[in-house]
Amino acid sequence: MTLFRQLLALILLSLTLSLAGALWLSFDNSREFLAEQLTTDIENASVSMAGALQPHLDPLQPVLIESVLKAYADGGFYQQLEVRLFGSELSWQEQRTVDFHGVPAWFQGLELLPQVERSVVLSSGWLQYGELTIIGHPGMAYRTLWQTFIQMLSWFAALTLLLVLVAAMGIRRILKPLQQIQHVSDQIRQHQFDQPITLPKTPELRSVVEAINQMAQQLQRDFSESDQRQQQLKDQAFRDPVSGLGNRRFFNQQLQAWLQQEPRGVLALIKIPSLTQRDQQSFVERDKAIARASQLMQQRCAGVADAVLCRLGLDEFALILPGQSIEQSRALLEHQQQALLELFASTELPVWIGACWINHSGSVAEVMARVDQALQHARSDNNQQVQIHTDSREVAQRSELVTMLQKAVEQGAVSFSKQPVKLLGDQQLVHYELFARLEFPVGTLLPAASFMSTLDEYELGLRFDQLAIKLVLAQLEKDPGQSVVLNLSAASLKSTAFQRWLALQLQQHVDVLPFFGLECSEETVLYNKAAVISLVQLLREYGVRFGLDRVGRNFSSMTYVQQVRPDYVKIDAAFTQSLVASPQESVFLTSLVSTIRALSIQVLAVHIEDEEQLQQLSHYRFDGYQGFLHQPEPFFSNTLQHGEKA
Template sequence: MTLYRQLLVTMLLLFAMLFITAYSVQFSSTRNYLAQQQQTTVINTVTSLGLALTPYLETSDTLGAESVINAVFDGGFYRRVRLDLLAADQQIIREHTSLPRRVPAWFVNLGLFEGAKYDAVLTSGWLQLGHLYVEGHPGQAYYELWQGMSRLATWFLACFLLVWGLLVLALRYLLKPLHDIEKQAREIELHHFGKAIPLPATRELREVVAAINNMAGKLELQFKEQADEAERLRQRAFLDEASGLGNRSYFVSQSQSWLGETGGGTVILISVDMLESLYQEEGFAVRDEMIRAVAGSLRQLCRRFGEHALARLSAYEFAMLVPETDGERLGILGEEINRSIADLVVDPVNGRDLSVVGMAVIQSGDNVSQLLTRADNALNKARMEHTGAVVVEHGRAEDGLGRLAWKQLVDEALAEDSFECSVQAVLDFDGKPYHEELFISIRKDGVVYHAGHFLPVVEQFKQGERLDLHIIGRALALLAERPQLKLAVNLTRQSCHQESFWTALTEMLEQYKEAGRRLALELPESAFASGKDILVSPLASLKVVWGIDHFGRHFDLLTQLGELRPHYVKLDHGYTSQVAEPGFDDAFLAAVCRAAHNMGAVTIATRVETEPQVRLLKTLHVDAYQGFISPPRQLP
């Protein structure tokens, strides 16, 4: 029971005891007064009636005596009046035994009044004339006691309810600082740090609130410092200081993560040959300024892609990893890259090639070394032939589909609901499932196309919102059918930035309230990198479990994790793929996990394939893992 309820119940009980005590005292006092009043009335009646009857008894006038008795009996509240005529050996009796009106029978049955009784012997000198007996009727006493105590109980009840209401208001006002402290403590427990609690007027509570505010401020600063430390470790390991882009280690790790997914893409190597001559002619300061300008230009070109990686591999070479496989569009992109770099040069010298571009499309079974070798060969070919851009395209069978064919494939799957669904469990290190991630694929003519194959086309033709709502609807239907199931659904970057998507999702969740509690939404990290402020409000209003997928691909997002407040983050495979290799530096990964824990997020490692990886990840503050160590299972 809360302190508020304990105080309220205690004070109400005390007031109830006070009211009951006062009521009991008043009840007893009124009852005794009415009993004494009745006794006095009966004695007075016997005395006065005896004086009135004596003259009639002396003359043996029975009728006169009876008339006097009738007058007295009818004019008062008596149960029984009896006159024994001793000389005539007769009795005159009058009785009234009916119950009092407007008084409940149960109240009368309490036996509060017995009825006052008094008798006297009527004499004339030494001669006894008769015996008079009078018994008062308790009906009037019952009536007066019932009326008086009913009014008093009504007033006491009204006062009790009034006191109850005043106590509720007073306690809520007085205990509001404690409620604020409780709320702040819960926020701190979840590693959420909001505004400071206003200082109350009560001295004791004022000191407690000041201590809570001070502690919250220190914890927030400490957690921010840990996030900053993790970001510094990542920059030290993966950031090229001159360009502000990732370095070779960053690009290799991102390429490994990319190759582990089912989707395709292209590695693009850009050699900015004019940087060498610029360094010889103008010095390293001018060269570094040009490097930053080239990096900014390439970063601008990459914004059109949802998922991408951009890095500086060597003094004059840059690398891009983009989800594009169409040869024609890659050729246009290569020309854009050369043109954007040429626009940075004020006065090109001797019409020489300022930059050359080589591209290699990802093939099935590629590793990073093979991919970079093919891209480097393409770059050398471009340099020798002075063509500016070369696309080396050795696509898989499904890559032969054109963009319109891919779009038609997705449209047919949406219209016919022909997506095949499978799930893969996310497990904690005790083997208990955290949730299961939903994967989709399309089967046509015996060929299975995984989501990674057609998602670039979905993003390109802005079909992400339609696809995501369709898959979420199917997931909610599955959750409604299977109460034990918990599903996580990936969202496309395009959907995340559409207000209409969040409106439609809210309406959908209203229809599946119970199932919606077991649904988790996974947003790509790139969605936050390109528009974090757009997502904070809808995610907070939905009140659903959500996480960040591919966490760690973009710089500077780690320090913003506290503002985003995700329930979990899935670490990018590039940071966990080498955890079991000799010489692996786990300082950054451990720092990322600590920072995520401090902000209240669960950390999940992805693409875990062996037991040694599981054992090592457990020591690095990772909470759960997912991968082919627990292979996907097909849903019917």
């Protein structure tokens, strides 16, 4: 029982006993008064009736005696009237049935009022003729006493209710600081720190609140320092101090991780000779020029989800554009070149960009050789200083792909596979992550990585997310019991109508929501934080799990994780894949995992492909893992005939 209820019960019990005692005394006084009143009425009636009967006794007039008895019996509250003559067997009697008129039997059975009986001798002078016996009728007294009891009970109930309300309000006001302490304690447990609690006037509670406020402030400082430490470790290991971009080490990790994930997109090298010329100037001026160029390129890439921009050397930068089409990449790279030329217009030096289209896995060395070749072509071709090497068949198949995607989305021809996410140690299943593939009439299965950029380019991403959610929820209705998670695209979060649509879907499938979850990437959160926070609030109302993917990929503070409060996060694959190859990175990874775990958020590793990597995880406090150590398996397929619609 809560402290509030204990105090309320104690106060209510004390007040109830006091009030019940006072009301009982009042009720008992009323009972005694009615008993005395009943006795007095009988005594008065006996005297009056004796006087009325006396003239009819000598000479004896039976008819008049009987008339007097009837008159008194009909006009008063008497149960029995009897006249008995001495020395004779003559007697007259009038009886009336006792009717309590609405007084319950249990109340009558309490015998709160005595039965009043009075006998008087009928005489004339010294001569005694007989005896008059009167037994009172308690019906009226019981009715009066019952009405008094009901009124007192009503007052008792009303006063009790009033006392409960007043006591509850008073106790709540007194205990408000304790409620705030409980709320703040829950937030502290989750590493959420709001405004400090207002100090109460009660001295005992004031000292407690001061201690809680100081503890919250200290924990906030500790978390901020922990976040800063892991950020510093990450900057030292993976960030170029001059440009603020990722360094070559970070680039190699990201490129290797991307190439192992069914890559589809563009990799580019950007050469800025103007920065080399500035090597003849002061280091300060050169560093300022590098910082300006880096900031400019970051701004141009801000709208590209999952883009990775790194500085590889003095005048060389690398750019990974996952999911971007050839046309999208060419337009972006040409804008990059034009902006850089304008920035360094005074040097009159060119900007060379070499890129290659990647649509299959490969080694880092092989891909870098292709990109370097494209860069050399850009340097040797003054008319085309932005070179993108690609297979000519890719361009020819572009329009065909768009048509096929539109038809597949329209018909709902989607297939899903699932990959388990398990806890370390007991290997308990956390959930399955679902991977979508579009099915075409010719039997081709196209993975999501191959078409998501095209969907976004042609504004089909939102429709695809809605289709996937509807199909998965419908499948869970048919076969519940498997916890599954779907990835959301940035297009859905940018849509103001998506959350309203999602709320309606969740309302229609309440029974299966414990088995359903959504997740999105870190980049999506950073660029759509308000929308993601609103989405998380909606999902929590319906008990739907939410997770973040690729956490740690960007050079951003973990405060966004604290604000979003996901149920779990997945550390970027580039870090987990390098555990075995680069044990020296363990300091940063340990700090990152510890910072997130301090928020009571589950931390998962991804792309775990062998037992060696799995063994390494136990040293870094990961909660669970996912990867090709457990191969994806079919979940369900929604293959429809041509012309049908989902």
